[in-house]
Amino acid sequence: xxxxxxxxxxxxxxxxxxxxxxxxxxxxxxxxxxxxxxxxxxxxxxxxxxxxxxxxxxxxxxxxxxxxxxxxxxxxxxxxxxxxxxxxxxxxxxxxxxxxxxxxxxxxxxxxxxxxxxxxxxxxxxxxxxxxxxxxxxxxxxxxxxxxxxxxxxxxxxxxxxxxxxxxxxxxxxxxxxxxxxxxxxxxxxxxxxxxxxxxxxxxxxxxxxxxxxxxxxxxxxxxxxxxxxxxxxxxxx
Amino acid sequence: xxxxxxxxxxxxxxxxxxxxxxxxxxxxxxxxxxxxxxxxxxxxxxxxxxxxxxxxxxxxxxxxxxxxxxxxxxxxxxxxxxxxxxxxxxxxxxxxxxxxxxxxxxxxxxxxxxxxxxxxxxxxxxxxxxxxxxxxxxxxxxxxxxxxxxxxxxxxxxxxxxxxxxxxxxxxxxxxxxxxxxxxxxxxxxxxxxxxxxxxxxxxxxxxxxxxxxxxxxxxxxxxxxxxxxxxxxxxxx
Numbered sequence: 001x002x003x004x005x006x007x008x009x010x011x012x013x014x015x016x017x018x019x020x021x022x023x024x025x026x027x028x029x030x031x032x033x034x035x036x037x038x039x040x041x042x043x044x045x046x047x048x049x050x051x052x053x054x055x056x057x058x059x060x061x062x063x064x065x066x067x068x069x070x071x072x073x074x075x076x077x078x079x080x081x082x083x084x085x086x087x088x089x090x091x092x093x094x095x096x097x098x099x100x101x102x103x104x105x106x107x108x109x110x111x112x113x114x115x116x117x118x119x120x121x122x123x124x125x126x127x128x129x130x131x132x133x134x135x136x137x138x139x140x141x142x143x144x145x146x147x148x149x150x151x152x153x154x155x156x157x158x159x160x161x162x163x164x165x166x167x168x169x170x171x172x173x174x175x176x177x178x179x180x181x182x183x184x185x186x187x188x189x190x191x192x193x194x195x196x197x198x199x200x201x202x203x204x205x206x207x208x209x210x211x212x213x214x215x216x217x218x219x220x221x222x223x224x225x226x227x228x229x230x231x232x233x234x235x236x237x238x
Numbered sequence: 239x240x241x242x243x244x245x246x247x248x249x250x251x252x253x254x255x256x257x258x259x260x261x262x263x264x265x266x267x268x269x270x271x272x273x274x275x276x277x278x279x280x281x282x283x284x285x286x287x288x289x290x291x292x293x294x295x296x297x298x299x300x301x302x303x304x305x306x307x308x309x310x311x312x313x314x315x316x317x318x319x320x321x322x323x324x325x326x327x328x329x330x331x332x333x334x335x336x337x338x339x340x341x342x343x344x345x346x347x348x349x350x351x352x353x354x355x356x357x358x359x360x361x362x363x364x365x366x367x368x369x370x371x372x373x374x375x376x377x378x379x380x381x382x383x384x385x386x387x388x389x390x391x392x393x394x395x396x397x398x399x400x401x402x403x404x405x406x407x408x409x410x411x412x413x414x415x416x417x418x419x420x421x422x423x424x425x426x427x428x429x430x431x432x433x434x435x436x437x438x439x440x441x442x443x444x445x446x447x448x449x450x451x452x453x454x455x456x457x458x459x460x461x462x463x464x465x466x467x468x469x470x471x472x473x474x475x476x
Binding site: 021027117118120121122124125128215216218219222223225226230231 | 259265355356358359360362363366453454456457460461463464468469
């Protein structure tokens with residue numbers, strides 16, 4: 001029998017296979033990081049990415065509803081709280097909304113406008129995946145967060161340097177808290193995956209789930225690039 | 239109570255709302271029709287579209303498995319035969335394979351290579367939709383074929399005029415038979431939808447299913463454009 005893929009090797013494979021398709025390499029991200037986006041293109045990204053942001057608690061709800069292990073459910077419930085906020089603490093959805101407002105978008109428009117269809121398809125396919133797969137694979141989709149801190153650092157730099165005429169400083173607040181969050185969350189997810197995916201078959205499945213999740217992020221950017229860089233689509237439907 | 243949307247008005251709304259996003263308007267199709275694609279880009283389209291082609295009998299199987307009405311199932315089974323072929327008659331999958339071969343692609347490569355991930359996501363979301371929606375909505379997704387004849391005519395002209403150094407004449411055979419097929423199939427689908435979607439609520443659902451299906455086609459082209467026009471990705475994984 002093959003030796004069980006260790007945690008270190010699991011992460012190594014994730015980095016090797018995942019890095020190739022991580023959103024940081026997407027042409028849209030490259031434009032963003034180089035300060036080449038127009039105000040409208042930046043806003044289009046913020047507006048459309050909100051649909052992904054909004055879908056996260058639904059995805060996490062699906063993972064919980066598939067999971068028979070109470071300790072895992074309890075860990076995972078905190079994700080939903082992190083997205084939706086609790087008590088005084090504002091969640092990730094509100095954080096993104098404030099980022100949008102600091103970038104000149106109307107709150108009501110962000111809340112009510114629909115994403116372009118390619119973004120809708122991609123995000124919904126992630127939600128679907130979480131609903132239909134095992135909870136371990138659902139948890140594994142969030143391992144894309146392993147790669148997030150480097151991306152967020154570059155994003156903060158780009159926003160502060162190139163887009164400060166569009167994005168007010170308070171708009172960066174969300175991203176400043178995001179890195180600590182992402183490190184904590186991806187640690188938890190990795191621990192769960194390594195603990196419960198206790199065969200190479202399950203670990204391979206988990207690995208494929210992360211790569212699928214990266215493909216989703218990539219597709220979101222494909223659609224945004226097509227609509228707002230290749231073409232000049234309206235920012236939002238009336 | 240609101241008057242029932244007539245068949246004519248249903249088709250009129252379909253044309254009005256559908257035409258806006260039909261694949262004919264996509265930047266990739268525009269390049270194709272103007273003869274602006276390189277050999278590799280044309281082959282990339284053929285190779286990746288094959289994944290859509292291959293998924294059609296699975297989609298139709300899902301529609302059948304959701305449908306409790308035997309006369310409808312019997313009508314719909316002929317779709318699967320049309321894709322997979324029967325007796326001496328070659329099906330749509332084989333037709334596309336021959337088109338690929340006539341365009342310089344190796345049959346074995348077409349059969350075994352994976353689509354780029356955005357194409358995979360989009361096609362799988364259509365399959366998913368068919369599995370999870372009512373059979374009427376599943377049937378309605380095929381109403382995009384109403385728009386197909388005009389597209390196919392332009393495609394045949396472009397292939398014959400601009401790409402005759404790439405595509406051998408026998409490669410066009412599949413498209414020449416496609417129009418009659420599409421007219422027959424969309425007539426059947428429209429008849430079924432109008433017969434069984436007997437409330438405005440159901441007709442609206444059917445309408446949304448067609449528009450969703452058009453979004454899928456659009457997203458396939460977004461991904462191909464991103465990978466092979468914006469970037470220069472490898473034609474297929476080794």
